Ligand SMILES: Nc1ncnc2c1ncn2[C@@H]1O[C@H](COP(=O)(O)OP(=O)(O)OP(=O)(O)O)[C@@H](O)[C@H]1O
């Protein structure tokens with residue numbers, strides 16, 4: 001298909017989307033780049049002028065940067081591992097002939113509908129609070145000392161909250177993929193004498209590869225920018241123990257009012273995201289063609 | 291499903307599935323129950339399951355302290371408005387990609403998606419300054435614009451995967467029948483893609499409703515959405531447990547109900563063409 | 567009016583040339599069939615005429631007017647697709663009415679034309695159904711109905727019957743021919759089924775690798791094939807070809823004899839070819855014998871259905887001397 005005319009039309013049709021996204025991407029990015037080379041602080045208006053690489057050296061040289069970078073990776077990978085392994089197992093379970101499958105699906109998907117600040121508040125006050133949180137009560141019931149989660153295991157606690165929000169997403173996509181595996185394919189595999197484990201490795205996993213790729217892609221997009229959960233619970237602390245890159249930039253730029261350094265951090269964040277993006281897009285692009 | 295399993299196995303699986311599902315659901319259940327307890331009961335040393343003194347006063351207090359209905363109204367305007375605007379821009383673009391693809395179509399799609407990966411913090415400062423200069427700070431339309439931009443790539447991608455399932459023959463038949471592009475899209479493509487468009491709409495309303503970064507940083511009193519509303523409860527903790535629950539429940543209830551009722555549509559949409 | 571003229575039409579997809587150079591004149595009211603092996607460019611040619619694809623170069627004239635650059639909607643042609651391409655979300659009535667709605671016809675006229683088309687095509691009792699609730703044959707009729715209400719300059723059919731079963735195919739073949747008699751509108755019909763081509767066409771275009779091998783009436787093609795390709799393609803079962811010394815006897819590089827142009831005997835006579843019967847396909851009315859002829863290879867022979875042959879029987883074949891086709895080294899008929 002496609003005559004010269006439809007090609008022209010298709011360019012016109014794509015133009016609004018392409019133009020707004022281009023503007024959305026380029027204008028702020030250029031401004032961020034510009035600020036990142038300036039001395040620009042809202043607290044100290046005397047500090048102006050070209051900063052050279054100063055802001056970058058300041059941001060990257062700070063130990064908090066390395067820690068935030070590591071935290072970002074742990075956060076993204078931790079949540080991905082939990083949701084994909086957990087999601088696969090849960091999907092396999094929900095795919096069994098069980099009673100109340102319809103209601104179960106509704107119950108399982110529910111956390112996905114909960115907005116991040118609410119999710120964080122529930123976990124923080126209702127569950128992980130050492131004084132009156134449910135986990136505290138549970139620990140006491142077993143005669144244990146309640147854990148002060150956000151002080152003792154800040155990053156782990158954030159991972160738990162985020163994983164709770166994204167587990168339903170992974171589970172339901174993987175479940176849908178499982179259910180699209182035709183009964184015939186399974187039966188054929190059974191006829192060929194494959195046992196449950198072989199069936200999982202040779203039939204089910206390859207079939208799900210595409211869905212898992214999509215889950216990784218979508219989740220990574222959102223996980224790189226995790227913000228509200230940290231702000232509401234630990235505020236990035238104690239120290240920088242639960243600060244990721246996104247939150248570090250927020251801390252530097254907005255909380256400390258150092259626009260120059262914040263922007264430099266922003267540029268670094270964009271670069272990191274792009275490295276991840278290129279890497280992921282390659283993988284997904286290949287998988288989508290199939 | 292023609293699989294037969296022994297009843298005992300079935301009972302086992304069912305029990306396991308329900309236990310896990312209820313554990314996952316327990317935070318929401320906690321909010322639901324605590325919202326109707328008194329503050330004293332909520333933080334009692336030995337916790338109760340059902341509210342002993344069923345009360346609605348938490349909701350009244352929440353509405354008093356920070357106008358729920360105004361925030362909910364803003365949330366609706368922003369999430370529905372940005373989704374509709376996104377569909378208006380996204381449907382033509384997805385049509386072009388699905389039915390008049392070029393060698394670069396896939397790259398364009400991937401590029402669009404990569405703009406979603408751009409960390410919001412990286413561009414927060416300039417956006418804040420631009421919004422300040424254009425007087426868009428703390429306005430519903432300013433926020434709607436941002437929300438449209440951040441969800442547009444997802445909208446286009448979802449629509450693209452749906453459109454690709456529609457046989458191009460049918461659109462060509464419409465062209466032969468004398469339909470100009472506008473009629474082809476309005477009378478043939480869109481009606482055929484209704485299920486896909488519906489799940490795109492649902493998912494994006496949810497994403498916009500739950501978006502917490504831009505809503506918090508770009509709004510305060512006037513245009514605040516429910517995420518801003520709930521954030522105002524996050525600082526004073528401790529004795530506010532029941533009121534916090536009431537506020538949380540109010541913030542998530544609309545989207546939770548919508549999600550439950552449209553679950554089938556939504557899950558189909560969530561798969562992003564990952565499942566054929 | 568609906569004359570269609572192609573002038574030096576060329577089409578490439580990227581680097582690949584699908585149609586090297588075609589010129590063709592189709593007269594108003596003609597029923598023309600494009601026939602050829604799979605992948606030879608029939609659909610592409612039809613889509614070029616429809617305006618669904620651009621020509622790489624050359625002109626397409628409709629009623630003498632240059633339409634090469636016109637979009638499909640403005641060419642005034644109607645097309646019936648192999649997949650029917652019905653609008654699944656519309657009732658049969660709305661499907662048929664769609665082109666009229668697009669042309670902004672008044673409501674009363676639309677109703678009248680839809681009723682008429684439905685009566686002509688025996689669809690009156692299905693008008694409120696959705697396409698999904700129709701059988702293949704009924705769907706095809708709806709697709710045709712949608713095409714006729716526009717009163718197009720010409721109809722374009724792309725293998726419209728290939729998704730139907732054999733019996734239905736024969737029926738629909740007759741119905742389309744009947745429709746043509748009635749409407750007297752130009753029709754271009756793409757098929758790879760040479761029976762359809764022979765029975766329906768006023769003239770047939772035989773295509774091979776994007777080239778027109780021959781353009782003529784069915785009997786012309788049968789009796790005077792321009793080359794070996796056409797000779798082999800038209801006629802069923804296929805013509806038998808013989809190379810080498812036997813062809814040289816007729817001053818040709820190769821010769822061809824159709825299965826129906828043999829005299830068959832069980833005893834030797836002069837000038838005959840001796841062979842052994844391989845497979846005998848008995849259709850009742852006819853029998854097709856696959857005979858291994860000494861020195862010449864396997865040949866197909868048509869006989870009447872009354873005689874029976876067994877595997878391994880000796881037979882003697884005499885080709886009808888007036889019906890031997892002769893071809894030169896490049897395959898052109900002499
Ligand atoms: N859009 C396209 N891009 C590239 N090549 C194409 C395209 N459309 C068709 N072709 C190629 O052009 C050639 C002719 O295709 P066409 O569909 O016209 O064949 P056809 O004669 O209709 O065959 P069939 O009888 O199988 O329908 C084929 O080799 C096909 O692969």
Ligand SMILES: [Mg+2]
Pocket residue numbers: 608609610
């Ligand atoms: Mg074809």
